[in-house]
Amino acid sequence: MSGLAIFTGIEVLFFWLGVASLATVQGLIWIRWKKQASWPSLALMTAGMATILFAVAWAVSAVLEKEPQAASMSLLVILLPGLILTTLGGRLAWK
Amino acid sequence: MSGLAIFTGIEVLFFWLGVATLATVQGLIWVRWKKQASWPSLALMTAGMATILFAVAWAVSAVLEKEPQAASMSMLVILLPGLILTTLGGRLAWK
Amino acid sequence: MVQVDRESQFDEPKLDRRSLLKLGVAGTAALATAAPLTAKANEGGFGTKVHSDIPYDVSPEYKRFNQYNTVFNSDRRKGIPAMSPIFDDSRPGFSFSEFALSMASTNLWMNPGMEMEVVHQPRGVLPTPYQFPDATTAHAQLKRAARHFGASLVGITRRDERWDYSDVVIYESGGHETLPWEKALPDFNPKTVIVVAWEMDYEALAASPSQISDATALNAYSGLTYILTHMTDYLNYLGYKAAPAVNGLGLNVPYAIAAGLGEVNRMGMLQNYKYGPRLRIAKIYTELELDEYYDKPVTFGIQRFCENCMHCANQCPSGAVSHDIKPAIYTAEDVKDKPYINPGIRKWHLNGQKCHDYWIESGTTCATCIATCPYNKPDFWHHRLIDRINTYIPGPLHKFMAEMDLWHGYGNMFDEKAPAVFWDPKGRSYDGLKG
Numbered sequence: 365m366s367g368l369a370i371f372t373g374i375e376v377l378f379f380w381l382g383v384a385s386l387a388t389v390q391g392l393i394w395i396r397w398k399k400q401a402s403w404p405s406l407a408l409m410t411a412g413m414a415t416i417l418f419a420v421a422w423a424v425s426a427v428l429e430k431e432p433q434a435a436s437m438s439l440l441v442i443l444l445p446g447l448i449l450t451t452l453g454g455r456l457a458w459k
Numbered sequence: 460m461s462g463l464a465i466f467t468g469i470e471v472l473f474f475w476l477g478v479a480t481l482a483t484v485q486g487l488i489w490v491r492w493k494k495q496a497s498w499p500s501l502a503l504m505t506a507g508m509a510t511i512l513f514a515v516a517w518a519v520s521a522v523l524e525k526e527p528q529a530a531s532m533s534m535l536v537i538l539l540p541g542l543i544l545t546t547l548g549g550r551l552a553w554k
Numbered sequence: 555m556v557q558v559d560r561e562s563q564f565d566e567p568k569l570d571r572r573s574l575l576k577l578g579v580a581g582t583a584a585l586a587t588a589a590p591l592t593a594k595a596n597e598g599g600f601g602t603k604v605h606s607d608i609p610y611d612v613s614p615e616y617k618r619f620n621q622y623n624t625v626f627n628s629d630r631r632k633g634i635p636a637m638s639p640i641f642d643d644s645r646p647g648f649s650f651s652e653f654a655l656s657m658a659s660t661n662l663w664m665n666p667g668m669e670m671e672v673v674h675q676p677r678g679v680l681p682t683p684y685q686f687p688d689a690t691t692a693h694a695q696l697k698r699a700a701r702h703f704g705a706s707l708v709g710i711t712r713r714d715e716r717w718d719y720s721d722v723v724i725y726e727s728g729g730h731e732t733l734p735w736e737k738a739l740p741d742f743n744p745k746t747v748i749v750v751a752w753e754m755d756y757e758a759l760a761a762s763p764s765q766i767s768d769a770t771a772l773n774a775y776s777g778l779t780y781i782l783t784h785m786t787d788y789l790n791y792l793g794y795k796a797a798p799a800v801n802g803l804g805l806n807v808p809y810a811i812a813a814g815l816g817e818v819n820r821m822g823m824l825q826n827y828k829y830g831p832r833l834r835i836a837k838i839y840t841e842l843e844l845d846e847y848y849d850k851p852v853t854f855g856i857q858r859f860c861e862n863c864m865h866c867a868n869q870c871p872s873g874a875v876s877h878d879i880k881p882a883i884y885t886a887e888d889v890k891d892k893p894y895i896n897p898g899i900r901k902w903h904l905n906g907q908k909c910h911d912y913w914i915e916s917g918t919t920c921a922t923c924i925a926t927c928p929y930n931k932p933d934f935w936h937h938r939l940i941d942r943i944n945t946y947i948p949g950p951l952h953k954f955m956a957e958m959d960l961w962h963g964y965g966n967m968f969d970e971k972a973p974a975v976f977w978d979p980k981g982r983s984y985d986g987l988k989g
Binding site: 374421422425426428429430431432433434437438441 | 932934935936961962963964975
């Protein structure tokens with residue numbers, strides 16, 4: 365979604381963050397409800413998904429401010445731990 | 460939710476617009492799926508909900524730019540038609 | 555309607571009683587219709603501490619600084635100019651166009667609309683100076699006026715003689731002669747100092763040291779000159795004497811701190827919450843006195859951060875910025891061969907001589923330390939977040955944060971690609987897709 369020369373990059377970013385956050389919360393509720401996931405696994409997945417969302421927000425912001433190195437680094441040092449946490453939580457939930 | 464001196468009002472607004480937009484889309488899908496709402500009623504509700512979201516965005520932005528009259532007027536000339544469209548669509552769906 | 559003849563500004567007041575009455579009615583109506591005013595002192599928020607006085611130890615031996623001893627004046631006496639700008643079309647950031655940009659940026663600073671560092675007299679429109687209804691309104695209106703004239707920041711504080719030069723250099727003497735402050739500005743007893751700051755451009759400063767980074771610093775001085783001359787005129791119209799000074803008459807940093815604009819950092823400069831050190835500062839002395847001064851000094855963890863960061867000291871090409879972990883109070887003995895350092899206050903001390911020597915050697919005004927500071931960032935949510943976090947976390951984590959800043963690609967100096975980023979027609983829009 366482009367800004368259509370109306371919305372700024374930051375506005376578009378926060379809109380999609382809102383969409384993704386609600387989807388994440390619903391996903392976590394669904395996992396608890398349908399998969400009877402344990403609370404530790406849910407805690408891990410919540411932390412992981414929050415970290416992933418934060419990493420995406422950071423990376424997009426870094427691209428918007430034209431600091432590509434900051435975007436790459438954020439993927440390495442924030443997204444990666446987020447993915448690990450989420451995967452661990454997921455494995456606990458699905459085991 | 461305040462900006463915590465980190466997020467601007469516009470960023471907070473667009474985040475919640477994202478949340479509300481996904482919730483709206485899911486709600487419309489649910490109405491079609493569970494209530495077998497007709498396409499005309501869905502079209503009306505979609506137009507109505509989009510107008511309501513637009514009105515909320517306008518009103519909050521007007522408050523942020525310290526133009527309370529613009530906020531009030533947007534409630535009158537945008538929110539009200541949005542509510543009418545949504546109500547009409549809802550009545551069609553639930554009749 | 556009251557008309558003011560600008561040409562006869564120093565004539566006796568021409569208002570008769572009826573005109574004064576009209577003016578009074580108009581003023582009351584304006585006040586009645588205006589939105590209620592509130593004095594917003596400092597940008598508060600989590601972790602920000604407000605202090606009643608300047609939050610640094612000042613020893614009993616502290617003395618007012620003599621302007622004669624600034625590096626600029628001591629070098630001037632040796633025939634060394636303040637700046638020695640160069641151009642070289644083969645070097646990025648030093649092309650003739652960039653040199654021209656830098657030179658043109660000095661225009662207003664070098665040719666102000668009124669003389670600086672002298673007292674300007676009331677316009678005499680009113681028979682007695684205008685009285686603001688209360689200190690809150692005065693703060694709000696003075697600040698609005700400064701912002702109207704382009705100030706990025708403005709703070710108001712009581713005059714504190716400790717921060718005024720003991721002696722003021724007579725410019726025409728080539729830095730050789732001075733006058734005591736009180737004699738240089740006779741019949742002037744300022745009560746208030748209005749401190750204003752001008753934001754330097756982020757991309758331009760990222761190109762430091764070069765003619766581009768010089769351009770934004772010099773443009774800031776021209777901008778400050780614009781604000782000062784207009785604010786002085788505003789105060790003169792209100793009926794108060796005022797003396798504008800960019801770098802003259804007194805020390806900018808302690809006045810800015812007293813006016814709540816930030817803390818002092820390792821470079822000895824003002825560290826503002828929003829702009830970091832990416833600011834130039836100036837001030838106006840005025841006889842207008844307020845019943846209360848709302849702006850108070852604030853701290854938000856800069857000293858602890860600077861103790862652990864060291865970016866400015868590491869990047870300084872002349873080694874002028876101190877590597878001492880903690881700030882210190884110097885005695886007169888400590889600085890006997892460094893007269894440009896004023897002892898008696900706890901801070902990090904910049905070696906101004908080394909700094910200015912590099913200015914002359916490099917043909918720039920450097921600014922590497924300012925540009926590399928982790929607090930020098932464009933206005934984005936993730937930087938505001940990190941600034942807030944830095945206010946709370948303990949020392950070792952500050953070191954980690956400073957290191958991460960470099961890993962993320964910020965604060966690289968002597969970057970030959972930076973001038974191209976500055977000139978890129980697409981620019982850094984900071985609002986992303988808007989271009």
